[in-house]
Amino acid sequence: MAKRILITGAGSGFGRGVALGLAQKGHHVIAACEIWPQVTELRQVAKDAGVDLRVIKLDVRNEIDRNHAFENEIDVLFNNAGIMESGPALELPMQIVRDVFETNVFAALAMAQGFGKQMVRRGSGKIVWTSSVAGLVKVPWDSAYAASKHAVEAFCSALREELAPYGVKVATVNPGAFRTGFNDTGMEAQDQWWGQGERVMEHWPVRELNRQHDPQEMIDAMIDVIEADEHPYRTIRPAVAEDMARREQQEEWERKV
Template sequence: MTKRVLITGAGSGFGKGVALGLARKGHDVIAACEIWPQVTELRQLAREEGLELRVIKLDVRSQIDRDHAFQFEIDVLFNNAGIMESGPVLELPPQIVRDIFETNVFAALEMAQGFGKQMAQRGSGKIVWTSSIAGLVKVPWDSAYAASKHAVEAFCSAMREELAPYGVKVATVNPGAFRTGFNDTGMESQDQWWGQAPRVMDHWPVRELNKQHDPQEMIDAIIDVIEADEHPYRTVRPAAAEEMAKREQREEWERKV
């Protein structure tokens, strides 16, 4: 059955891939991009492919943009927009942490609240959040991002129970390391501020991210979650990341310091 899906963070990465993939399958997609140049680029790409794809400007941190998006009545919200910046906990500038939480947690929550209320009143709908493998395990040097995704996990698990009686489904998708460029720029971002003050800790050794996976695997899994009437609450890819998360969660119960 054709669904109307609004996707945040559709200007790049998983959001862009899922928007195009759903449009190719005939769904009514509203692809929401953070900045106008992304809107222009995605519209042109859709035209070149002959796809019916509505592209809007939506910076999830902007109340103006959110209110514009809330005019749409949708079947599924793919709550995907997010940012990452690396750095050790002792050295992280507080502004970096606030920015990450503003986007990944507070803005995402406001998107879920706005569309969730519409869905609850209607008695149907689905909210799919992009969490991360980082929301399930420890991630040294990426603690701010991981903390934001742990917060996402908490909101999602609560919303899943709270909205079930209203006919609204909630699910998470939890990517591991994929070649979207997200992880690479997240690591590089530390260099923007590292040299601006004396540091107690050493800089995280620069290393090549050469073990990332083809993002199409995650894109396909997300499309399956959006389309299906029944599916797991949590979808982790690749399989090795799911196994690692389960192992680390068990080990935390036995860890000594």
């Protein structure tokens, strides 16, 4: 049966792939993009592909945009919008940390609250939240992003228990490293501020991200979770990332300082 699905962060990467994929399968998809140029572009992409896709402007940090989105009745919220900025925790500008949390945690929680209340009143619905493998393990030089995704994990696990009695499901999808450009720009962003102050640490060595995976694997897994009535609470791709996360979590219990 066709579902009504709203996807944040649909202007690029996983969000765009999932939006187009679900629309091609006959679902009623609202693809939410952060800025107007993304809206215009994605509408043209959908038109060229012959896909019925509704595209709206939604900066998840913008209360006006959120309230406009909340006018829609949906079955599934795919809370996917997010940003990443790299850098050592000791040197990270506080504004960078605040920006990461504002998007990945506070704005995403506001989206979950708005649509979650609608779902509770109706007695059905699902919130699928893009977390990350970084929300489960240590990630040196990406601590702000990882910390925001650890916070996402905490909210999702709480929401899962709190909303279950009301017929509302909660799940996470946890990507590892995929070739969407997200990780590349997250690393490059450090150079915007590194030279603007005195540093006591060495710049993170620039390295080529040449071990990233085909994003279609993650897109397919996300579509499966959104469509299915029964599925795991947490979905990690690729399999090597799940193995790594399980191993590192166990190592933390045994680590000595």
